Amino acid sequence: MPIHNQNRGWSYSLTASLILMAPFDLLASLAMDIYLPVISEMPKILQTSPQAIQLTLSLYLIVLGLGQLAFGPMSDQVGRRPVLLFGAFLFAGSSLLISVLSSANLFIALRVLQGLGASAMLVATFATVRDVYGGRPESALIYSLFSSMLAFVPALGPIAGALIANQFSWRGIFIFLGVASFAASLHAFLRWPETLLTPSVQKRVSFKEILSHQHFWTYTVGFSAAMGSFFVFFSTAPRILIERQGLSQTEFSFAFASVALVMVISARGAKNFINRWKIQGCFKRGLGVLILGAIILALIEMTVGQNLWTVLASMSLIAFGIVLTVSVTANGALERFAHVAGSATALYYSIQSLIVGTVGTFFIMILPGDTIWPLAAFSALMASVSLGLLKGTR
Structure with missing residues (x-):
């Protein structure tokens, strides 16, 4: 209809x-x-x-x-x-x-x-x-x-x-x-x-109120930690899986898709997680999973060495942490800014893109891009920073 x-x-x-x-x-x-x-x-x-x-x-x-x-x-x-x-x-x-x-x-x-x-x-x-x-x-x-x-x-x-x-x-x-x-x-x-019926004639909204709020920064940095982990993964995955593991382009695509499907499946249960653990509980657990996944990646690299199955298994764990984190970050960052929702949303996504694009690229550039070290370092650092910010909020 x-x-x-x-x-x-x-x-x-x-x-x-x-x-x-x-x-x-x-x-x-x-x-x-x-x-x-x-x-x-x-x-x-x-x-x-x-x-x-x-x-x-x-x-x-x-x-x-x-x-x-x-x-x-x-x-x-x-x-x-x-x-x-x-x-x-x-x-x-x-x-x-x-x-x-x-x-x-x-x-x-x-x-x-x-x-x-x-x-x-x-x-x-x-x-x-x-x-x-x-x-x-x-x-x-x-x-x-x-x-x-x-x-x-x-x-x-x-x-x-x-x-x-x-x-x-x-x-x-x-x-x-x-x-x-x-x-x-x-x-x-x-x-x-x-x-748009009537062009805006209002004064430009000041971003100062939003940027001065620690809740906004805590959950926006957490969003960056989660999405940045995925960004670093798909930036380095072709070199890891095609160059070092010898996968064809088609084999790589299906391997990469398997991690994305973990995110899709996890997203279907996000509502249940939020109902059970609430926003802060999901946020803490999601960041904890990111750190755990980063530790496992580092241990693999230092001991048995990377192979297709260890990389995909570890990244699947991180994928679950990504979903658990991002399922609550928007509500956590924006819940206090209903009166300036458009400006707050724009800042939320823009700051996330800037952090992911700069910090994620920094780790990819300074660490070997055909190893899992950039992903392990980024996930561990950014998730830890997010937890530290959370601890400082009231």
């Missing part, structure tokens, strides 16, 4: 709305994961270093988060539709340009533009959901469906990337991203109405 909201110019059914919105959410995440199977080949292809290729992951993540601080206020001033279309066409164009280049410097620069486009797409999409469905039960359903879809991206993205690369080389991956985003952009150009 169609859901009408004439005040916002949006008269699509829930199904039609999801078909229109979901591609932008999926593509922004897919651009991070889909080319992992060819990461180990890219230094040779572009005649550059593994560290330079690592920047294509790190900078994308950083720009994806920080861009929200700019595009959020922009969408309140000029509208959702212009920001969405700008981001979508920028994402499409940069993806297609990446597919024809052969320069490492241009590759890095275009990944930054791709991240900017993805950031604009996400901001405009979620702002539209708030405009059209805010305060209605459909909003919870849409956010739940988006989260469910994104949970499968790390599992299915590398598999899709391996299949495309096997048939059309690494360039085919970015052609796919470009064509898919261009198709979604054209669909949006024809059917996405403006949902």
Whole structure:
């Protein structure tokens, strides 16, 4: 049954709305994961270093988060539709340009533009959901469906990337991203109405109140510890599993997907964990699991040495800790800022992206990137810092 909201110019059914919105959410995440199977080949292809290729992951993540601080206020001033279309066409164009280049410097620069486009797409999409469905039960359903879809991206993205690369080389991956985003952009150009009725005339919200609150920092750093652990894992996994363990691109993709599936399965039980242990209890236990997983990884590296099964088993444990942690960090960080929810949410995601992109990349750069030491070091340090911050909160 169609859901009408004439005040916002949006008269699509829930199904039609999801078909229109979901591609932008999926593509922004897919651009991070889909080319992992060819990461180990890219230094040779572009005649550059593994560290330079690592920047294509790190900078994308950083720009994806920080861009929200700019595009959020922009969408309140000029509208959702212009920001969405700008981001979508920028994402499409940069993806297609990446597919024809052969320069490492241009590759890095275009990944930054791709991240900017993805950031604009996400901001405009979620702002539209708030405009059209805010305060209605459909909003919870849409956010739940988006989260469910994104949970499968790390599992299915590398598999899709391996299949495309096997048939059309690494360039085919970015052609796919470009064509898919261009198709979604054209669909949006024809059917996405403006949902912002009145441009914002309010004074810019000061971030000082949010940034001065220790609860915000405690749970935001915890969010960074969890998501950063996954970032460091997928940044180093191609070198560990393809270069050192000898897996093919397809075998790597399925091995990587097995860890992502642990996260998907764990997420289904998150509600039960929260009901039983509450926010702080889940947070402590999740961080404790991250530290335990890091200790096990370090012991493996120092004793028997890494192999496929020890890496996957240890990472599956860390994956459970990631889910346990992130299931409560948003509520913990944002619960005191309902009056400035938009600004607090933007800061929450932007700071997380900045911490993960800089600190995670630092460990990958200074420690051997084809070992599990970067993951063990990052998880242990950041989880310990988060627990220390928690201890200092009242």
